[in-house]
Amino acid sequence: MEEKVEEKHFDKVASITHSNAKQFFDALTNVVDINYNILLHFLVSSFEIRTLDSSEISMVHAVFNVNYESPKSDFVVSVSSEALRRIIALGKRSTKPTTLELFTKDNETKIRVIGEAFETELEGSLIDKGLPLPNTSFSNSFALTKKELSNVFKVNGEYLEISYNEKGVNFVVSNDAEKYTLYPSLITSNITKSAKVKVDIKELKRLVKYIKSNQHIIFFYESYEKPIKMLVHFLDGTEINYYLAPIVEE
Structure with a gap:
């Protein structure tokens, strides 16, 4: 049986x-x-x-x-x-x-x-336990549309350096042979600290791949050795934070 x-x-x-x-x-x-x-x-x-x-x-x-x-x-x-x-x-x-x-x-x-x-x-x-969140505070922030950020991906670059000067927030897109400085059109900005941060463009593009072109992305950054954060709000009230580690040069 x-x-x-x-x-x-x-x-x-x-x-x-x-x-x-x-x-x-x-x-x-x-x-x-x-x-x-x-x-x-x-x-x-x-x-x-x-x-x-x-x-x-x-x-x-x-x-x-x-x-x-x-x-x-x-x-x-x-x-x-x-x-x-x-x-x-x-x-x-x-x-x-x-x-x-x-x-x-x-x-x-x-x-x-x-x-x-x-x-x-x-x-x-x-x-066993959840993934802890990065323990990072941010002095600087700015917001732009995904469409505006996409200009970075149109340039033949490997790295994006974010900084601020008298013209405002600027994006320096570079590879081993070329360098371009872009001045993005921002929705808002709050820059309280002089700082630069450099990230890998391929990784950045992968993170924001599915964000729609008219959606707003809020960037947060602190210094060259700390990660950047990107915050996106969705229509239903969902919030997604994307963290990307910087490229720290010796």
């Missing part, structure tokens, strides 16, 4: 619901390229994604504006970016609500995703 295997019972510990699937998945699209593994933070206070790229050059910190049934303690779950891309492709055309439910049993997890026209489960692995 065949032995009956008892099905394991998982307990639901948290859930998020977004009223507009397209807005939720549009924001989620902006974080899936950072690494193969994406860390979902089901925190007592909020639902966030914090993920570091494999080279530890860049980091994304997204705080989602959702209807949240929070857990009694923090849970951090690693999921595949490929799996998230498949869900985004299924869900981003809908304006109906989408729900993510987190289930756990011992050290196992399941994430159930319920959309307008689909339902599926994500495999995930529990992580």
